Amino acid sequence: MTKENVPAIQFDWAQLFEALNIGLILVDEQGCVLLWNEWITKHSGIHSDTVINKALINAFPEPLAGSFIAAINRALSTKLPVVLSNALHKFPLPLFNLNGSGERISQSIILSPLKNLHDQGKLMCLIQVNDSSTSIKREQMLRDHSETHKKDATTDPLTGIYNRRFFDAHYKLEISQAQRQKTTLSLIMLDIDYFKNYNDHYGHPAGDAAIIAVANCIKNKLQRSSDMAARYGGEEFIVLLPNSTSTAAQLFAEIIRQAVFDLKIPHLSSLTAKHLSVSIGVSSCPPGMIVDADTFLKNTDLALYAAKQKGRNQVQYLPL
Ligand SMILES: Nc1nc2c(ncn2[C@@H]2O[C@H](COP(=O)(O)OP(=O)(O)OP(=O)(O)O)[C@@H](O)[C@H]2O)c(=O)[nH]1
Secondary structure, three states, rough: OOOOOOOOOOOOOOHHHHHOOOOEEEOOOEEEOOOOOOOHHHHHHOOOHOOOOHHHHHOOOOOOOOHHHHHHHHHHHOOOEEEEOOOOOOOOOOOOOOOOOEEEEOOOEEEEEEEOOEEEEEEEEEEEEEOOOOHHHHHHHHHHHHHHHHHHHHOOOOOOOEHHHHHHHHHHHHHHHHHHHHHOEEEEEEEEHHHHHHHHOOOHHHHHHHHHHHHHHHHOOOOOOOOOEEEEOOEEEEEEEOOOOOOHHHHHHHHHHHHHOOOOOOOOOOOEEOOOOOEEEEEOOOOOOOOOOHHHHHHHHHHHHHHOOOOOOOEEEOOO
């Protein structure tokens, strides 16, 4: 904007400075305070009368950071604006929130050299202070929200283990990797016995607690970081064991079956035992065998069906 096209209005600049929702401090080349607006007064508790024409370094009750003083000198010597990054300098000035909590405002600061029209050839430095607490909190909220969202998309809310959607995606990757690397991939499907009776007898909240107990039992027995358990349906779970032979998978299934039974959760309406039990189906895809994901899953489900048919509370293996 040139001088010619500046709007010809009567303007109270002092009023503008006071109304701004940012902090403004103006210092001369000696670091003497020439302007100190209302925003700074509000957030520092220091009135302009006590600091005008005095050294900025003595304005606050605590010493100013060396990096802040250096930034003012840099703006004046290079005649270029300097930005104090919020990431590196969170609280350059002792400024506080107005809520009385004593919490410091995190600040983003721009230092701009200005010509001092009253003192030819001399410069002043305008210090603009922005309260970036709100934008930082908003960013943090967005980050937290996106983390929660990601977690929601992959985990089962009741048990905290992976959900079926995540399992399906992961399972397809594991099948192709096992086929490429010629390793054995094993699958375990597990279902709580007579769970409808359990719910009817003990109530739905107790049923939920039993599902959580079984999920924890499975989770605690997983040995390798590549093993993965998911809640597959209401009271049905699935475990993926990469690089695990059929023998190892059956042994592992038996460990889980026993561990659930050892929880000794009373199940008086079960026709199998007095305690909560699970039936487990196991299937393995040996090295070099090409099988599609659905066939492998169906085979494991058939093994589970066989475990149910043969009396429940047991492990059955069905070769592909
Ligand atoms: N408490 C609770 N119950 C659930 C949940 N999801 C599914 N169920 C119940 O699980 C029961 C499953 O019943 P069925 O599929 O008939 O199986 P079952 O009674 O275990 O019979 P078998 O598997 O043959 O031993 C149903 O009553 C569902 O309502 C859940 O999240 N919480």
